[in-house]
Amino acid sequence: MLALLISAGCSPTTSADPETSSAGGMIPGTYLGTGEGRNGAIVVEVTVSENAIEAVNVISERETQNTGTVPVETYPELIVANQTINLDNISGATISSVAMKNAVKNAILSAKGNVDDFNGEVDSAVKAEDCSADIVVIGAGGAGMRAAITAASEGKSVILLEKLGIAGGTSNYSIESFGSVGDAAHKSLGSDMTADILADNLTQSNPSGNPEAFKILAEQNGEAADWLRSIGAELTVAGGQVSVTTSREVGELGTVIVSALKAECEKTGVDLRLNSKGTEILMTDGAVSGVKVSNPAGEYTINTKAVIIATGGFGANSAMVAEYMPSLKGYNHSCSVGNTGDGQQMASAIGAELKDMDYIRVNFTYTTAENQYYYYMGSLFNTGAIFVNDEGKRFVNDQGAYGVGMQVVEQGGNGWAIFDNSIVAGVADVRNYEKLGLFVSADSIEELAEKTGIPTENLKATIETYRSYVANGKDEEFGRAMLNMTFDEAPYYASRMTARVQGTFGGISTNLNTEVLNGEGEILPGLFAAGEVASEGTWGANPAAVNLVFGKIAGLNAAAYVSAH
Structure with missing residues (x-):
């Protein structure tokens, strides 16, 4: 567990007359409060009356975009509306969540307030009711969001489940490059790198992979980069002949991509449900028929014809890592805390084959x-x-x-x-x-x-x-x-x-159409998988591009399956 350092330093920013407050109430005014976030201090300005929090404004913070910034952006309104700092931590952004609450708490203390007066429960608006959708995507990382957007663009109703309180998964932490050739950035530079050359290079450097999978990746990653640009991700910098990235002024690669994907999910009508964990895939007569879901309000079932698993790897599940690679027992991870192997386990429970599970990457x-x-x-x-x-x-x-x-x-x-x-x-x-x-x-x-x-x-x-x-x-x-x-x-x-476990690149066995296979190589009807959760043959070659290329393939094929059934 990450240690937290809570700073209690805070002071009023406007003068207040103690004689104007009633016994037991706060001294009306505006106060600063500080809490120690993931990347430094979070400083808030809190305006109070005698018995209420009137406003919360964030003065400064350096939290990570799309993860730590989620509580920074959402807590102020919730605190004022509910008159409580007893908010649930946002899973995936726990440090920033605690820091925000501590900052407001310290401001209340500076106002001579009683923190216990602002510790009430918040009624959850989340429901646990059975429902239906054409397609359910489990996991709102890069692959899951691309799959959901693609399926929704094909006219299908899509529910996108994410067990954490934030979307993006490990894609949030991608900071280097997006593998691509033939995209707008490279064309403008007159690059002579071709998809065939890239596919050959990938095959030679990853002999355990599938040459056909590398061919698909090389032929479609340029389109994926240009599509990201079309939805607002400014991948304008060529990183050599085989990749693109963002400029420092725009932001880190992962946060730029995830922000664009989240906006496109909303634009295309994808029903994104955070804090919603897929727990079981249901089968009827040998085909997918639903998903069981757990959220803060309870459990419910989504009836559906197709499921796309995009839950990422299992690098954050130390027991699974040690099971498949005993030499890594006790090692910490650097991937999303949500990468705990849920998708692999759900798929295996209904007969899917798991392949190459000992292909685990470690970075020092x-x-x-x-x-x-x-x-x-x-x-x-x-x-x-x-x-x-x-x-x-x-x-x-x-x-x-x-x-x-x-x-x-x-x-x-x-x-x-x-x-x-x-x-x-x-x-x-x-x-x-x-x-x-x-x-x-x-x-x-x-x-x-x-x-x-x-x-x-x-x-x-x-x-x-x-x-x-x-x-x-x-x-x-x-x-x-x-x-x-x-x-x-x-x-x-x-x-x-x-050294930390960076990623796991074995997983659910699929064909190149992202259809999930059982141990005999037979398709499990209505079940698809894409991204780090899947073993489709790309052998971990540029995961950011794999997520977008095979996420799209999964979305198209799931939509086609629903139309045919």
Whole structure:
């Protein structure tokens, strides 16, 4: 569980006369309150009368878009309307939820109010009533939202279930690139990369995958990127010949994509139901006939002809991870907390085959702060840092990320990023990490070794060897491509890295039409799966693009199935 640091510092922003308040009431006025959020302080301004909260305004916050910003945006109105800070935490944004409530609580205390006076229950507007829909999509991540939008655009009634209080799933945390060729951004640059070349490259680099699946991905990812642009996701920056991303001014890739998908769900009439967990898929005469759902109000059944499972992987289910990969027992994860294998388990219960469940990706590029928050540090290695073990020796390609994750696990799952001030001075993300106190710093390599416990002579020898690789333009040991860190600009830095489960890429067996298969390779009528939950043959190649390409395929084929039945 992530530790919370609650700041009680708050003060009135307008003067108030204590003589004007009745006994036991608050001192009317406007007060500041602070709570410690995921990315720093959340500061609110609360206006009170003697016995009521009149207004709540957020003055400053740095919470993550589409996750932490959900309580930031929704709680003020709920607190005023219900005169309570006893709101349910939003699952998937617990830290930000608690921080918002604590900020308002601290403002009430500054007004000499009794917090217990604002602790009433909120009547839930959520109902648990049986209903019907043409198609039910389980899981509102990238794949699920694309599938739901596609099916709704085909004229079908669609209910989209999400067990968390936020939509987006692991797509919210995508920060790097969306794999695509032949899209508008690349065409404008005159790129000569073709879908056939990309498909061949994917096949060669992922020999366990399905060449036909890679062909579909390569042929349709450009259309997916352009479609995202058409609905408001500004993927305008070409990230090399095979990917696009967003500009820093627009925002991180995942938040931009998820925001556009949420808006399009609303536009196309998708019935998005948050805090609604699909618990069982119902079958009648061998075909899908419904879904059982659990929400805060109880349980109910949705009668339907087709179900699309898009619940993501199982990286956040430590027991499942350890079952399929015992060497990862006890490892934390970096995926959505909702990725607990629900879809795999529901599908397996009605006869679906699960394939390649031991294909689990681990990434070593995470550091954990003293308050137990963790931070992705890919920018360190992508801008020059090297990675050493506790003995001060390089042992993998520092830029290998999840590709070398299991090698890091074999050496204990930890290590150190080592770099000099050139990165801190030149890279905004790294400067922010330094301000958060995530680095050990020293004026010399010897002092850095002493502070980290790394054997001094080993670290010095590793750095000298690496300097020679930089000078010669070739990493003789591990083939690293970027060679720019010369370690000649003090101070020097180290950051403790810990491997985390990033994603799981086996799952429910499907054909290339996203139809779910049983152990004999037979189609389970009316059941489809897309995204990380499915094993369709893409072998984890660029999940962001896989979600959008195969989510669309699932939506089209589910709609066609309903029309035919």
